[in-house]
Amino acid sequence: MTRFATDDSYLSSYTQRHAAHTAHATEALTFYLGDELYGIELSWMREIAKLGHVTELPRVPACLLGVASLRGLLLPVVDLRIRMNRPATTLGSTARLLVVDVAGELVGFVVDRVLRVMRIESKNVEHSPFAGSGESDYVASVVRMEGLLFALLDVAGLARVELGGA
């Protein structure tokens, strides 16, 4: 039941959700799932928290780890690695909970490691090579910059976990 008993959740309120960005630029938080790099547009982010206690829910899909409390606020915790069909190894001390705000509902995404916030110019953005193939539902676009390549994720789609089935 207990995953990581780190009591305090911390920091980094990205309050600048509607951060000033130029017409052709956007900011994204990048993070690792395993050894693959991904990004989420900063406008979705509410905060990054350490992974505290997650209470398991009955009969839900494996990617839905359970429910956690963020200073008294309950939110579902989704293991983004399982959600993205990546291998889910044991979570290390670098694991973080990315708290995103989807239409007023908070959802927590578990990732292996947070890299940093990157400023993305539109020239760095490519369309998803998988678009229309049905292979990857949650890759919105691909960003290539500073020698890195990562997928920008469709947060709303990822947060919408179908509960039935499990």
Added chain:
Amino acid sequence: MSTPKWSAEFLSEAQELVDAYNAALSALDEGCKAGGDLDPERINECFRIVHSLKGLTSLLGVPNFADLSHRLETLLDALRLGKLRLHTRSLDTLFESLELFQRGVAAAASERDLDKTDTAGFFKRLDGLIRADLEGEANDKDDLEQFELDPAMLSVLTEYEEHRLRENVRRGSALYRLHGDFSLAEIEQSIEEMKARVKPAGEIVTYLPSGDASDPEALALDILIASRWTLSELTSALSGLVQTEVHAIPRAVRAPKTAPVRTLHTQTEATGESRIGQDDEPLGSLRSVTQSVRVDIRKLDTLMNAVGELGLVQGGLVGLLERLSEAGHTDESRVLRQQVRALERKLRELQQGILEVRMVPLRQIFDKLTRVVRKISRKLEKQIRLEILGGDTELDKLIVEELSDPLMHIIRNAIDHGIESPAERRAAGKPEVGTVTVQAIQQGNRVIVSVSDDGRGIDETRVAAAALKRGLVDANIVRELSRTELFNLLFLPGMSTREEATEWSGRGVGLDVVKTNISNLSGIIDITSQLGVGTNMAITLPVTLAMIQAILVKVAGRTYAVPLNSVVESLTVTPEEIHTIEGREIISLRRQSLRLARMAEVFALQPETQGANALPPAQYYVIVVGIAQHRLGLVVDEFVTQQDIVIKSLGRTLAGVRGVAGATELGGQVPVLVLDIPAIVEDAVARTPSREVARA
């Protein structure tokens, strides 16, 4: 419309009359406000003007305008003769008519009539005033005004009780009030006995629980008695039955001592006695209005959450206290203990206070029932007396609102299916008027709202036949069902014992909906019925939903909270006591079989530690939960403790997680899931034989 040319003469005369009417009305209004003796001549003046207007408008050929004048003349006539009292409402109506007259004259000037839509609303209000007169309500108020009745008591009387009160007063009875504690165990006999003793010379008009009994096993009742006896006669008639003193309700000083109704009105007419001034009552009640505040219930939820979290802080302090005292800091820990205790007391007070704010009396919905019952009984041509008891019983606002519909349904059922037609009742030797009693009683942290009727009762063989006919249940199973279980078939979807659906019930969408609604409130519904005697449906509800008591249990290493309001009892059973039928586990509990559900299986939980499964436990812990008429034994590994919890919603994303009602935090930001007992029970019973047939 034919529009003859109005002569300027006629028009100016009409305008003059309207102006005169305006002046006469203003004088009337001033007279009323002054509060002194009102000159009846002022009403007569108005009457004469309107009478003239009536003649003029019929000459002018403006039928709507003429109709208006005619109707108003009727009203003024009634006022003039004292059939109707002049009060704020009737005065308002008169002023409204003035405005219409002015509009009528303006229309006539441009050769038009008043529009019907202009007068429709006014006529409605006018009719309302006159009807009130015909039903004698305006007069009756006078009767009651003879007595210094507590307005709080008056306001909670049911329509019937009020009617009885007036009837008695009209017959010249005196009113008495009695306040006393009645032991819960004998309360019904006491009341019956009291009714019988009072009967020779009057009746008990109402008895209202007042909730300030000194003894927890007793209920304090406020009893209003109408009797032709004197105080001493009544006291001796009730001697030995009640300990407290009977008080006569004093007659108001202003009214004549034994004035019969009619005399009173003759006086009004003759002297213009100032009854008008008494109608400024709304002004008097302004103060009580400003003493209450409307609060959004969500704000109270926020407060409740804050209190819940303070509880966690307090828990933390207790932990610290223990550590201090273990470390030998005796002085400090002693001081801290006192402080923690004080905090605990105040927290409980705060919690209680918030809960009380959420509470509203059931009267709020009971009052609506009277109207509905009257409507239904008229429609079904049955005579119904609705008796309402315990309207002061309080429940959480949300529960009261959700209870409204189910209660309505049950009452419709009682009238439609329960109460027989007057002819049938006569034949059965029952009074033609059927009685439906709605009663609310608080028992600890539960409230029981029951609806009983003295109708034909439920014939379980008909229920079984109807269920069979609709294919809801298998014939082999029906044979084995107990009487109570047969009654419970009524809660199956698609069930109805009525051959034809009526507008009011019997469409087969009745009791299953009621059951669902009650279950959503963590309530239980029970049917008892006796053929030919009547039916009783009792809804047991928790007093509040915001802060609930819960039993914390452990299952496969996980902690869950089971809301106590759905827990019937808890027990331990040995493996030998568990039997299986078709693979389903049951135990015998007081000679009834109780179905078991292992929580670990219900939630498909993996054991947390390996090897824990190796040895089957020597005993199992079972929590018997009840939702509506169903019972289920939940098998858990351990009972941890019982405590108050604040339920938090899991939010939209997780709303669909079956079996979980929400979560609560027990400190250290550890959410503990609160079980959704209604869902768990429903899933379990969805596999009972009758449902299987129903679904096949």
